[in-house]
Amino acid sequence: MSSQPADRVRRQPAWSGALTTPLAAHIPDDRRGLAIVAIKALHSAAFLSIAGLILVFAWDGFRGRPTRRTALAAVVALGESAVYASNNLVCPLTPLVEELGAESGTVTDIFLPDWLSLRIPPIFGSLLVVGLILNVRALMRRRGPGGA
Numbered sequence: 001m002s003s004q005p006a007d008r009v010r011r012q013p014a015w016s017g018a019l020t021t022p023l024a025a026h027i028p029d030d031r032r033g034l035a036i037v038a039i040k041a042l043h044s045a046a047f048l049s050i051a052g053l054i055l056v057f058a059w060d061g062f063r064g065r066p067t068r069r070t071a072l073a074a075v076v077a078l079g080e081s082a083v084y085a086s087n088n089l090v091c092p093l094t095p096l097v098e099e100l101g102a103e104s105g106t107v108t109d110i111f112l113p114d115w116l117s118l119r120i121p122p123i124f125g126s127l128l129v130v131g132l133i134l135n136v137r138a139l140m141r142r143r144g145p146g147g148a
Helices: 017-025 029-063 068-086 093-099 120-143
Strands: none
Touching: 017 093, 029 068, 029 093, 029 120, 068 120
16 A cells, blocks of 8 residues: 555656766665755756746746746746656656665655645746746747747
8 A cells, every 4th residue: 555645646658767877876775865955956956947947937927028047947847847847747866866765766755735736836837938938928929020
């Protein structure tokens, strides 16, 4: 029987296990605790950075003022989304930290309440889509009616 709540289903990664299993095997047992802390810290920093970039991207779209930073935020956020989606909605770092012995490797379990962590993909996915629509609209308006 699973120790996870009924509303939290653990997904199996599509491709990252092939990378994380050999990597975890190379970390000595006496270093695994330190590795877990380091990976969770990196994972948390990446999560917060990407969430911030999605917010910047959406904000620039709401303002109707896309810039180079908007493009950079979009590239990073869309790239991360592609990695996450292609791996069955599992971040590749999650199975690595779990293979090292952590009970849970998801970032949302570290510092967010369940009611919010369960809604991260739909919230930030929606913000990304809205940002795309608003930024494309702003770029089209900037070009003008004749496309010049």
